[in-house]
Amino acid sequence: MIDLTGSVPAPAAPAPDVSRPWPKTVPFARDLAAHGDRVALVTPDGELTYRELADRVTATAARLGPTRRLVLLAGANRADALVTHLAALSAGHPVLLVPGDSESTVRSLTEAYAPDVVARPRADGSWHLDERHPGSAHTLHPDLALLLSTSGSTGSPKLVRLSHANLQANAESIATYLGIDDTDRAATTLPMHYCYGLSVIHSHLVRGAGLVLTERSVSEAAFWEEFRAARGTSLAGVPYTFDLLDRIGFERMELPHLRRVTQAGGRLAPERAAHYARLGLRSGWQFFVMYGQTEATARMAYLPAHLAAERPEAIGVPIPGGSFRLKPVDGHGPDVGELVYSGPNVMLGYAESPADLALGRTVDELHTGDLARRAPDGLYEIVGRRSRFAKILGLRIDPQQVENLLAEHGVPAFCAGDGEALAVAALEGTEDEAGIRRLVADRCGLPVRALRVRVLAELPRLASGKPDYEAVRRLTRPEPSAQPEPPGTDEDLLLLYTEILGRTDVTEDSSFVSLGGDSLCYVEMSLRLEEALGRLPADWHTRTIRELRTQAAAPTEEPRRGVAGALRSWRTRRTLETGIALRAAGIVLIVGSHIQIFDIKGFAHILLGIAGYNFARFQLTDAARRDRVRRLWRSIARIALPSMVWITGAVLLTDFYDPANAVLLNSLISQGNDRFDWAYWFVEALVYFLVVLAALMAVPLLDRLERRYVFGVPLALMALGLVGRYDLLGLASQRPQLSPSVVFWLFALGWAAARATTVRQRALLTAVLLLTVPGLFHDQPLRTTLVIVGLGLLIWVPALPSVGPVNALAGLLASSSLYIYLTHYQVYPYLQNDFPLTALFASLAVGVGYATFVTRAARRVRWL
Template identity: 50%
Template sequence: MMFERFVDHLACHGDDVAVITSEQTVSYAELATRVADRAAELGTRRKLVLLETRNDLPTLVTYLGALAGHHVVLPIPAGGDHRSVVETYHPDVIVTDGVITEGPRHRPAHELHPDLALLLSTSGSTGSPKLVRLCRFNLAANAESIATYLDITRTDRAATTLPMSYCYGLSVIHSHLLRGAALVLTELSVVDDDFWESFRTHGATSFAGVPHTFDLLDRIGFEAMSLPNLRYVTQAGGRLDPDRVRRLAGLGARSGWRFFVMYGATEATARMAYLPPELAHDQPESIGVPIPGGSFRIEPVDGMPDGTGELIYRGPNVMMGYAHTTTDLAAGAGVEELRTGDVARRRADGLYEVVGRSDRFVKLYGLRIDLQRVESALHAYRVDAICTDGDGLLIVGAAERPEDCDVASVAADASGLPRAAIRVVDVDEIPRLSTGKPDYRSLRERAAERATDDARLHLRGLFADVLQIDAAEIDPRCSFVDLGGNSLSYVAMSVRLERALGHLPADWQRLPLSELESARKTRRWWGTTLETSVALRAAAIVLVAGSHAELWVLWGGAHILLGVAGYNFGRFCLTPLPRATRVRHLASTIGSIAVPAILWVAFALLVTDDYAASNLLLANKFLGPDDSMTAGRLWFVEVLVWVLAGLALLCATRWGDRAERRWPFGVAAAFLALGMALRWDVFGIGLGKAAWFTMLAFWFFAIGWAASKSSTVWQRLAVTAVLAVGIVGYFGQPNREALVFLGLALLIWLPAIRCPSAFTVTAGVIAEASLFIYLTHYQVYPLFGEHRLVGVLAAIVVGILLTQVANTVLRKWIHSLTAVWSKRGQTATAVLERQRGVYCTPPSENRGPKA
């Protein structure tokens, strides 16, 4: 058996790769030598080894060396407060960063059961001294079962996304070493670009995640990633929403990898059940079937329907029992089957489904939380409270408490959860059943009602106000993009949403309103989040106005604005919505720019000589006059409108729409290549060198477009390289070129910045008014003569005021066009119903390009 002759098992794989880190690659033969040496360092007398774990080579070698030397390992997360564990179990040695130190002295030697190999916490990082006792047979049996149903082979390479102190993370290590596969050891998070760079470089074939992992993956655009070696993805550590299971299963099917939903517990070493990937799309609510060698039975529970009861598991991976003190370490196996505490049923198709819980433990953020322990901690602070879970949060119903007591902080400390995961509900008295027992269901309902009502009323009001639609027409399953939001209304919505929620969720514009309603409000003292594109719009328009008024000479702002326009085009116009909806949104965006420009030119023609009749058509560069500097002032608007019009025609075609969905970055890169060809006049059509007044400026728009579709480091590097090549010598003004390069490079690499709330609001207001500031500043600042600063400030204020006035009129006009377009006054939601066969499919199922 693997864990009996551990070093021999490792050595038999010879020169095959066993471990890959950022610094080195270690073969199985070398790993066997290191493990044997570590076992020798730990000595021949069996010891209790407290191991502070990191996902690095020293930790792995120590863990394996302890097992090889028949010691008992107690892994804990590095850097935490583990005093209660140390004081309870008095480990013989403590290993930190690979350094072995003696444990507490003047204690009698531990009496350790001969089969005992591993002690694991039942509650993640809560610091509870209650431990699960596992023997070598448990570890070997579970590793074999997992390796069998995952079909792990020696060519597999698993990236370590979970801590080694967690049974799920250890199961990945055990099952891969059993089959001679490799481990890619990393401490990086899945939100780090370097993690995915390492994943691709080392040919990793799998990774494991808890529900929170997949929350993070949604935020970084996992669906659009290219991972050619990925073979399968596993999920455990808590229930994953069925819709997300279905979406991930579909993504895996399209991308060539398999998605395994698994069910387990530390008490079962790791796994008890798995859902075969081919069933995940159609049966996403099921936990599947027992793992090889295991079995379930349903024990009836009073008050439950027939066939529904507590789920009982039996198998060779069931723990020896719990440990509460050192005396328990000498006890033998006292558990034959595991009472999971979950209420489940066996369906007619043979699959098992968990329908609820029968105990006082909940899984949140991958941690098993003892609710009674949290309540006891609150009672110690003289807080009359009860706890339950709901909406992925720990809910605390608090009645009487000291005035200076922060209930959320106490609950966070006791549970090990982040403070943002605690929802405190103030109640006059603890809700109770007729029997006098706490009414947890009532507490969950109160928390959900209050959170939903408050968020729904506030956020629907924001959406209705910004988009100028009736709040009653807003379906909670629709997103900002679904409801017709574009790059102009986006600025106002993002600033107001950030203020409402306390943070701006990643990809919020595609999240359904129902998800935004449940977002936690988490204020941060160091400021708020401001998207880089918004900051650049505000800064660029101020530079433009000030340079034209000769307050300063900092040219290049309009070209930055053109890049930002391309960036927003990729985000708001090229969305997963149906083709007709895409084109309609593009038409609305073009109208939002062209109509105000034409109206302002018409007004200016009546009172000034600044423009020519060709400006009414936004076609001065096509129709002339060529020698009019004032007529050429609107070049930026002309370029933007005609570029968007051309791309709208492309998106209206079936082949163009299909190509962009299948290769989002590739299509953007192709247009960037076309823009660069025009910039260098590759076709020899003599467009001239006065590029800032011609359609040659399209390549700036294409840079922003490509940046919005860049999901990997190499793609961002490629776009940056093209920007560098294109900008050098473009203006013949090094300072101008440096300014534009810096602005667009920030757009490529820095999605958001953190700044004071007042700055965020100011930048948002100016960015939202950037179009009107651009249109009107030519006529405003000259009114103030040599008072240039006053003139520029006046131009900004006029632009802001006109924006506020025009928003209502313009958006109502766009809304009426939408009603005419659909002929029946259909809202964006109804259009989606007709095209998708549902009322409004949540964007969580639509997000990202279609394969």
């Protein structure tokens, strides 16, 4: 073992063995003395000139010996580590540079590569060289100069092999485009083992400039004291560095010697890049956005400072000596391709084991994995990351794009694919987990179960300040639970809501109405929830999943034993919502009456009242106005589009319908009084009502009025509807009881019934019902009575006693009622004369089938 400290005099270097060829070296490390007495290092212990630095480097090179050996160096922003690094490069010893602050990484790579020398500090802080082999245990290629990891502190054995020529060329190129000269002094704001931080050191040494060698963070006041005292001219940072600068009020600092600020190591949001560019213009320093990868030694592109404010979204142009080309990528247009870089700084290749250290060049150009385009002004722009694409549930997701999306909404986050899930770590204090899930799921089309979101006080980063994506995956994974989840709760309910509503943003704090649930999926949801949780409260649709689960977990009565228990297991006593019962019974009676099995009419008008009732419950939620209107248009589409598709087929294939039916305009431009021309009056009226109300609810004043007078607004609309009921303005069509202007009052009455909370309010609606329904259907007392009774039940009786099997059947019919109504006109005419009952069951079956088809299609098309 050999000790190396600044206080121990160095022995004279042995004469080189002239019988062997002198190894290749890095010129800027070998020629340090050429810069004479210029200040090379400013350290907490004092200054070191280039001549003094060269002497120490020469002495350490002698300690490493004349035989090329692999030197594992624990990187640190301290003089001893830098001297060892330069000594190895000047003498031709390949350096394996690792994070000095990660004991596990040092141990892992020491085991993987069996270095000949390990250079690192002792526990007391003194520098130490551990000489493990007098010669070398490896075959080292003559061009090999440096080994760097691309995976931070993970200890991965995959390393980048860089040559002496790579290091010299990149240092020269960076110094050229930044305009570094021997009067500059750069602070080591980034770790030495990180290629960006190392490139700052190399590019200043190659010009004889000074380095303010410090391990302090830019968030510390002492750092700025050192920087000012050293007359620092350059700062380098990754995006996280600029977060810290924002926090400490960098833009208000007095830094009279600052000349340039550089940024790389990840995408800085364009608006922030532009902000720093403008700040530099005001303060007298230049701001450079740069782009690079370890595989290109450090840098591949830079954005000229004079363009940083106006083109902050670009990475700029290739560095001097380098060039780009765009390789076409499937699924992208001709303007976008994978960015491929060529230049003298492209690595030799990768190493994954000691045997690879003998390899020469295996790579001629660098496929960056980034998707880019070349703008008309010649600047390159990164548009995505090809290699970070994750395939989740069959969808190709770009985590970088998700990070960009969240950043646009003010949510700093790191995202990573992890098998069949997208892991998202977000910064605390910006958005809750539910909001993040909702945003990402909506934009990416992922189900909520494929998202793992965790809000953290600090985002996980590597020592370099770059995102630690492995930590993102680890931190977002759920901890194993000692107790299995009870069936029908937690994830089961989330999946149930996701499945039925076709939404991807379901969380425990979601409710049926908050997710935009409507009457078309209400029935199925209520019945499925009842199966999972037992009896539901009347307001279950407004309760969160968390609340429903908590209720389900509450103690219940012990089930009865024996014959009674057996009967109960088959015939579970439940309740059935009155609205669902009326929809189920009503569609059967409507179809049966059309087939003429019986003559019980009036349910279509009852269903209009139920439609108003459900409109109030599911559309007029506490959501923001825009969300309300958006959900309302979504419901309109779910009614109108399947109806128009089916009716268009009927118009094309039969002679029974006027073309106006296909676009739901028969009620407005009827050309005749044929029975079938008016077959779809109910659908037309419902769509008209919803379209007009969507337009009205979009008006802020009307939206506020409805929220304030929840019962008064529908009552006023019902009064207005009575003008149409009695056709005081002469707007009714040839079939007045089927005219939208005549029947709107029933829709408004149902709306008011949903808002009625007192006996007085319900009594008022009942009185209106008793006074206004008579006379609507001339000489049809049964029909009149049926409408009054049905809507009376809706007003006064929220639920009816029922049993499990009846609920299941009623749920199926009620949820399919719209589609049964649509399709039965094309089914029963062919069977009603000879097989009336068959015609009834066939009509119901076809409608259920069409409902299933539409529901599945709607879940695939997310905006339906």
